[in-house]
Amino acid sequence: MDKKKKRMVIRGLILGLLACAIIYTIYNSATKDKVEVLQDGDKAPDFELVDLEGNTHRLSDYKGQGVFLNFWGTWCEPCKKEMPALERQYQQFKDQGVQVLAVNIAQSNFEVQNYVDQLHLTFPVVIDKTKSVMQAYNVGQLPASFLIDPEGKVKRIPPGELSEQQIQTYMESIKPE
Amino acid sequence: MSLIDISSNLLLIAFFAYILGTVLIAGSIKRNDGAASRAEKWGKAGIVVAVVGFIAQLGYFITRWIYAGHAPVSNMFEFTTAFGMFLVGAFLLIYFIYRVKTLGLVALPIAILFISYATMFPTDVTPLVPSLQSHWLTLHVVTAAIGQAILAISAVAGLVYLLKEVDPKQKSKERFWLEAILYLCVVIIGFVVVTLTFRTMGYEAEFTYVDKNGMEAEIVYNMPALFGMNEYELKTDGVMEPLVELPPYINAKKLTTVVWSFIAGTILYLLYRFIVRKRICELLNPLVKKVNTNLVDEIGYRSVLIGFPVFTLGALVFAMIWAQEAWGRFWGWDPKEVWALITWLFYAAYLHLRLSKGWEGRKSAWLALIGFAIIIFNLVFVNLVIAGLHSYA
């Protein structure tokens, strides 16, 4: 009798294990497109980029402040619409511990400078010459915004272009206590 | 005489040697009654001639390799010819194990058919595109072809087995299908005949048409167009207008060739039936009367046993290594790859059925023929019709 039980358990275990393996594989294959994207609550990958004046900005230097990280390009139309609102909100929040970092995607200093001058942007604009930061943050379409809280964690990743109202709400949410 | 001419001549020698070999072997069987020793001589001579042919073709292969600077397996002509050579090689290998000459009676004509079929394609040496410049690829193609050739011997054995076992005088499903296979061989002859006929006539008809991407394109038919490409326009004067126009996703030129081959093949077959008044299987039956069916059955099984690992190594393992080196992915679900996998699965099923279900004899013989059909399908149909990475011609 004992032997019978043992046989049952072994067979059951083997079959169960194999069934799990199949289900797990199908699950993984069904969700494979969604992995590796940065998610809310993840630690924001640290980076170091140079702005137009030649100053280096390192994300971790802003620890203790909320960071509104914005990826953009001069050719991107919604970015252009978003920028003035971002600038206005920056003026509101910069003294409350919220920093804006605008990351341009691998364009020339000339184009970026021109753009900054035309739109009168005062927040730091850095250029991701090698696209390394863009890749680490999995940026697909522009503009892309990341809200990073004072602890350096990703608080939220709002999709697409943001309205001024949204920007304000989000900045509020990453204000240090 | 340049190297490439030597090469072509060697191929020609091999071709005629195979024909002569077939005749001698057939003669040895026919003459078995009465003068047994003379028959023995004929049979020996047949094998010697086949070996000479094989060496000549090996010479063709090597000289062409030297001339081209790469293994001559890179286009439809070269690959099919090489396959014919490996088939003869596999036959000789099996012959020297089992000494059954009768197999040559089927193997050699198949090799002849392959080589004639091959020469219907462009025979010039083509330079290799970058992805094909790889030793792994050479290894992959050659090993896969050798594996397929050995597997094909099991179909040869299967055919011999069935020619003996299936009663040609008794109406049966088996007789029907057996005759159908032989009829298809005649269709291949038909293909060669029509291609040669229209080629010697210098037939050419130029068309413009609209391809599936909506682009204007040109095409030249070398046979009277039965089917026209999508929105075709005939540019040559005094030739036949197509009978039907086809939608853009069907290649009407290839379909025309296929239909012409069937027409010619059918005429040849009917002509044969009219003259001989016997089914082909009935004609061939006496030639195989003397074989030991048990032995032939074992040869069929043994060649699968020998060929299957070689095929696995060549068509799957080396293919994966090459794909990994060239594209960074060892498997891409390209139709040719999938059909190699299907071939592999099929022979795996064959082995399991034979081992555990006792499928021997007739069942096994039919399976071997189906397996060969899959190999041929992969060689001909997948290359010519389903275009993929491997489309040669």
Next chain:
Amino acid sequence: MEKVKCVCGHENPFGTKICGKCGRPLTEEAKAQKVLDMKYDGSAIRSKTYNKSIIDKIWNFFSSVKVGVSLIVITLIASSFGTFFPQKFNIQAATEAEKALYYEQNYGTLGKLYYELGLSDLYNSWWYQILVGLLAISIIVASLDRGIPLYKSLKNQRVKRHESFMKKQRIVAHGPVTEGDASKTLDLIAEKMSKLRYKVRRDGNALLAEKNRFARSGPYINHLGLIIFLFGLMLRFIPGFHVDEAMWIREGEIRAIPGMDGYYLENEKFILETYDNEPTRAQIEQGVSKIAKNYQSDVKLYKQPEGAVLGDTENLDLVKEYSIRVNHPLKYDGYSIYQMDYRLNEFKSMTFGLTNKQSGESLGTLTIDLTNPEKEYVLGENTKVEILNYYPDFSGLKDGIPQTASQYPNNPAFVFKMITPDKPEGEISFVSIGAAPVEAGDNEYKMTFKNVETRNVSGLAIKKDVTIPILIVGGIVFLIGLAIGSYWNHRRLWVQQLEDGTLLLAAHTNKNWFGLKKDLNVVTEYAHLPQYIDQLEENDETKREGDDVE
């Protein structure tokens, strides 16, 4: 019901067909056979033994060879469906909707149906994966069920077998020795069989010669290899186990390598070479004028120093310089970078001349690096050209403002301010390719286009697959098993000297009876044994082809 007791006293597991000790047939079916079914040496296939609980039933289902073969055939047929039309991942279309359209446009209603049934992505479908998974279960269960009892039964083989076992073998011989002293026969057999590399064991008046028993393990080894291989494939689905990325990189650029953290690549040069042969017949038929000979990207691979964060490209270390070609990927640190694609002749820089419209007099030329334009270009004293605005991919005007469609200089356009000694306050001109300049007022000077320099773009793929070693191990194990099972065969010869002085012989092999008979012919002649018969041979006395082989 747990045990079947044989006449000889040996207790066999339930389901055994042939007694493991003496070889007597145990089942009615086996007793009725003229030639015993020697599959798995008559040992009990485990699954057949119990059929009680649901687990046993599932187990038995997968243990069946019939089920296994059916699964193979279903997989085979299902796989072929995926080759009717191209698979989705091979289609050059960006969005799902475009792909759907592709099938309908190219293959009509059938194509649409193909897409809608999901056959266009068959090999990634859940049901195809289940099919392969079921096949894996079948391989494992069937191998366990057959391999273990077979191993036990072959390990515990007795030399002496019962007469009924021997007489029911396919190859048997019975009779007196044809010549000489019968008492020496077993010695002679032992001597010859040892020479033929058989292992000979004796037990009184009985002898067992055995060769290549390991060949019986072939199928189980190759099944193990398959399982290792499938396990490797399964791991590939787990995120992080393989990297599969692509990048475009222009000549002169340094880019972070996607999927390869901390590494940067510089593209020095992309080279396309073609053959200069006369077009062949095949080329003419396909309308191909030139055949490519080489695609090559000359690159430098850099690594960030330890502790450097993203984007810090100050102190990159050059780790490798390499020419990536097709079939020759750059390999480093488990990653491989492949040459996959290219684009030729993208604009790199443009040269303009500043000329007087009236006199045609040139005040100098300037070359603008289109990826890094400067604010102003000084041509001489009081003469310079400023760029007020730059549109790398000019796409027309919107509300009177020039737009750029992308950051790439596909169609560069500029707003120049030309400062000359004549016009120190400057003249403004909008210059784009292929269109007359748009001027603010009536300018005296103009920018004349001189020439353009181009550069190429390399399309590379970045791959890393940590499962490859597992797949290699699986593949090798599979091939070894296959070779063992196919190229060697297990041969056995049983001999017994009976009371009346006659010899009883029986022989068995799992494959290649022809080879076994060759061995038997040798030993029959040497030891003057009675002629064996093959009980499955037709009783045809005429000499047949192949029979005369020694």
